[in-house]
Amino acid sequence: MSGQRPVWFSHRFLSAMGAPGPRTLWTLCVCFTALRTNALRVTMRESAVEVVRGDFVILPCSFFTSSPLSRLNIIWTLAPFSSPESPIQVIVYDHGQIIEDPSLIGRVGFTGIPWSADIMVNDTRVSDAGIYRCMVNNPPETADPGIGELLLTVLVAPSLPACQWDGNMDAGGSVTLSCSVAEGVPTPEMRWDKLNPEEISLPINMEGELSGSVQIVNVSSQTSGLYRCSTSNVLGTENCYVNLSVYSAVAGSSSGILQGVLLTLSMSLMLLALLVLVTWLHRTGQDGPWRVSKEEEEEEEGYNVIRYTPSLMKRSFV
The missing domain is CATH 2.60.40.10 (Immunoglobulins)
Structure with a gap:
């Protein structure tokens, strides 16, 4: 019986309040909800x-x-x-x-x-x-x-990227193009393009969020041209450029050209030496031994002339 007393007391208390039990409970719930609604x-x-x-x-x-x-x-x-x-x-x-x-x-x-x-x-x-x-x-x-x-x-807009290249520019070598940017939010999107003779997009290897590179193997004369690295986000785009020049020669032509150059140089040196020799001989012929020989010849010719004196021309008669 003692366990039922609180229920009886609740009903007596609600009845004393002049309202049915379920309705009073609903009113209390609404008031409590209102209090919670008015909280900070x-x-x-x-x-x-x-x-x-x-x-x-x-x-x-x-x-x-x-x-x-x-x-x-x-x-x-x-x-x-x-x-x-x-x-x-x-x-x-x-x-x-x-x-x-x-x-x-x-x-x-x-x-x-x-x-x-x-x-x-x-x-x-x-x-x-x-x-x-x-x-x-x-x-x-x-x-x-x-x-x-x-x-x-x-x-943050992308900062101006820095471009550089490294590798062997001789025909058949390998070249690495690298690009890095100091800042940019959101992280800038990076790409490499070859601009001439026609624009070609190149596959890029990202090395972190702010740098990337492109590797070109077995370079040739067709590799030569202007390359561009672009970094862009919602605030804009910045670019940097690299100009590559690869010189490749046809097989055998380089050695032929080199031999021709060496032959021409040798002949030029020989002609120059011959010209110097002729000039020297000419000058020494005018001022040196040739003049002495000429004087000696004149003296020798003088010795061969018969000289007559008046005393020898006189005759005695008997």
Whole structure:
């Protein structure tokens, strides 16, 4: 009997209240639901937000409360992509006072306090990207603060890529074209193309997210031309170029050309030496032994002339 007493007491109590038991229970449930509905709620109007580096962005955070805002407390935190395990406190509103993180002073602020928990971040940087949490507490609404979360992505255009080549440019060798870019969000898409005589897309081997290469084996004269590396994302495209020149000769022609050049050079040297010799002989003939020989010949001719004197021409007669 004692186990039935609480049921009897409940019916007597409900009857004393002047209402049937089931109807009163439904009324109590509705009131309890209303109380829960009037409790503090936080709503993030966006789950993800994007901004171009250097621009400003508004991070939305709405809340509903039925209590006065004299004890309102709002805290924004950031878990950066670079170190998600070490969140930082971005900005705080506590009993009418605003406290900013020292690294964000002048770049972050509330836009509609105390009626809204929205904040604005200007001059955005890559380090601002990450997961933001908005925590609102308004005693005596509830002991547990309402929490909202959103993802901020800071977009960055691709930087100017760096192109270079390495390898053997002789016919039959191998050449590697490489391209790398310093930054870009989202990660830039990379491609290599040969531009002339006609544009041809080349298969690329990605070496990480920001660099890629193309290997060309058994190069020939057809390999020569202008090559372009392109990096692109939603913010634009950047290019760099490499100009390759491969010289390939027909079999046997190179040796023939070389022999012809050597023969021509040898003949030229021989003609030059002969010309020098003739010039030297000519000069020495005018000023040297030839002149002496001529004088000696004149002297010899003088010895052969018969000289007559007047005394010898006289005759004696008997």
